[in-house]
Amino acid sequence: MKKIEAIIRPEKFDIIKDALTEKGYGGMSVAEMKGHGNQKGVSEVWRGKRYRVDLLPKIKIELVVSDDAVDQVVQTIITESQTGSIGDGKIFVSEISNVYRIRTGEQDDAAI
Secondary structure (H helix, E strand, C coil): CEEEEEEECHHHHHHHHHHHHHCCCCCCEEEEEEECCCCCCEEEEECCEEEEECCEEEEEEEEEECHHHHHHHHHHHHHHHCCCCCCCEEEEEEECCCCECCCCCCEHHHHC
16 A cells, blocks of 8 residues: 655646546545745735745645555646646655554555
């Protein structure tokens, strides 16, 4: 099992969520967050003054999937979120050793 964490642009969330749900990966956790990567934020002008916005709004999506589903989920996220501009986001894939469903006590693939 693998945990996929994707940090994406907020405006791409609904598109990605719908695409993943359509492919059968509807279970996910979502968090609103702020951060920056290589772009180090942006400069904006408001009322004639320039302001530096260092932390930009982002959405973090987390999914746990079976090993054979990783490539499909990652490619779906990339395809639906890619604009070609700095700030498109990142995807992290981690190994998960155990999963337990609290309600039934099921574990591993049965608990996903």
